[in-house]
Amino acid sequence: MSKPTFVYVTYIATTPEKLWQALTDGAFTRQYWFGTSVESDWSRGSRVIFRSGGEVHDTGEVLDCVPYRRLSYSWQVEFHEAFRREKPSRVTFELEPTGGPEVKLTVTHDEFEPGSKVHAAVSNGWPMILSSLKSLLETGRPSASTSAEQAHDARERAIALAESNVG
Amino acid sequence: MSEPKFVPNTVYVTYIASTPEKVWEALTGAEFTRQYFFGHSIEVEAKVGGRFILRAPDGSVHMSGRVIEYDPPRRLATTWRVEGMESFRELPESLVTYEIEPMGGSVKLTMTEAHQWDIPDAILAGGRQGWPFILSSLKSVLETGKPIEIGVKMGPPPEMMAAVKEAVARKPWVKSAEKR
Numbered sequence: 001m002s003k004p005t006f007v008y009v010t011y012i013a014t015t016p017e018k019l020w021q022a023l024t025d026g027a028f029t030r031q032y033w034f035g036t037s038v039e040s041d042w043s044r045g046s047r048v049i050f051r052s053g054g055e056v057h058d059t060g061e062v063l064d065c066v067p068y069r070r071l072s073y074s075w076q077v078e079f080h081e082a083f084r085r086e087k088p089s090r091v092t093f094e095l096e097p098t099g100g101p102e103v104k105l106t107v108t109h110d111e112f113e114p115g116s117k118v119h120a121a122v123s124n125g126w127p128m129i130l131s132s133l134k135s136l137l138e139t140g141r142p143s144a145s146t147s148a149e150q151a152h153d154a155r156e157r158a159i160a161l162a163e164s165n166v167g
Numbered sequence: 168m169s170e171p172k173f174v175p176n177t178v179y180v181t182y183i184a185s186t187p188e189k190v191w192e193a194l195t196g197a198e199f200t201r202q203y204f205f206g207h208s209i210e211v212e213a214k215v216g217g218r219f220i221l222r223a224p225d226g227s228v229h230m231s232g233r234v235i236e237y238d239p240p241r242r243l244a245t246t247w248r249v250e251g252m253e254s255f256r257e258l259p260e261s262l263v264t265y266e267i268e269p270m271g272g273s274v275k276l277t278m279t280e281a282h283q284w285d286i287p288d289a290i291l292a293g294g295r296q297g298w299p300f301i302l303s304s305l306k307s308v309l310e311t312g313k314p315i316e317i318g319v320k321m322g323p324p325p326e327m328m329a330a331v332k333e334a335v336a337r338k339p340w341v342k343s344a345e346k347r
Binding site: 009010012098100101127135138141143144145150 | 271
């Protein structure tokens with residue numbers, strides 16, 4: 001069984017600097033990521049904490065950090081047993097200027113276990129989060145469907161998805 | 168005559184702060200597609216079995232096909248044949264489906280590109296490069312009024328051209344149809 005990989009590409013009318021801040025600053029991530037603050041000092045080997053409603057939902061470790069170009073961290077989903085059982089996966093953000101007034105953002109989420117439940121959950125989640133990030137940077141308004149109020153429902157959907165795939 | 172069987176190979180999902188009606192209009196109206204689809208104009212007959220054309224900026228036919236599903240403002244499925252590039256027009260038609268769903272104050276748009284033969288990744292690479300740009304730009308048009316202005320020229324990847332030539336020479340889809 002081949003290891004699953006999730007890849008998503010989007011183009012955002014912004015600068016690499018603003019996009020970098022939106023990916024690494026908890027005050028930004030909270031706005032488009034179901035109320036989740038990402039916290040780290042972003043040096044290689046440092047911890048990454050994903051905090052939502054005061055609670056730590058996921059953790060990780062910085063694997064690579066080239067400001068405005070490339071960010072990679074491991075990701076251990078902690079909020080449910082079905083996900084906690086799996087070894088950490090890996091998320092990589094690549095920012096490329098296109099020569100025009102926008103940035104190409106490629107998100108690759110890989111290093112999943114075969115049959116991973118986390119893979120199924122993030123394949124649903126990333127398009128919502130990254131669409132909302134694009135809206136925030138281009139219009140100043142994130143998508144209503146990724147607000148902090150939607151976090152509980154989003155986690156419930158992820159758990160339901162994980163449990164429906166059992167076996 | 169039985170319909171060919173299409174298998175999805177590429178899926179792209181985006182969420183847009185808009186209404187299903189406006190997303191439908193942006194997908195099917197030429198004045199919209201010209202803004203975000205590399206300057207191409209769509210012409211789609213409003214009925215199942217109707218004609219579908221994507222016209223290049225110079226007015227020539229780039230893609231043609233027929234309407235398989237027409238359900239505004241929810242679902243549009245059309246077959247696609249590339250007419251505008253040598254050898255591409257000998258490839259079997261693909262099937263492109265747009266699905267529009269209202270979701271929590273925004274609209275979920277799912278694009279699915281499906282094929283009726285065991286298509287190599289090198290050929291799929293063309294759509295996998297183009298769709299994220301086209302649909303990112305569509306989202307920007309609806310949310311900000313401005314499309315994404317790409318700075319570099321985006322053409323088919325070189326490996327894609329080679330893979331199309333090889334496929335057209337070997338015609339693996341003929342063989343797989345006989346096996347069935």
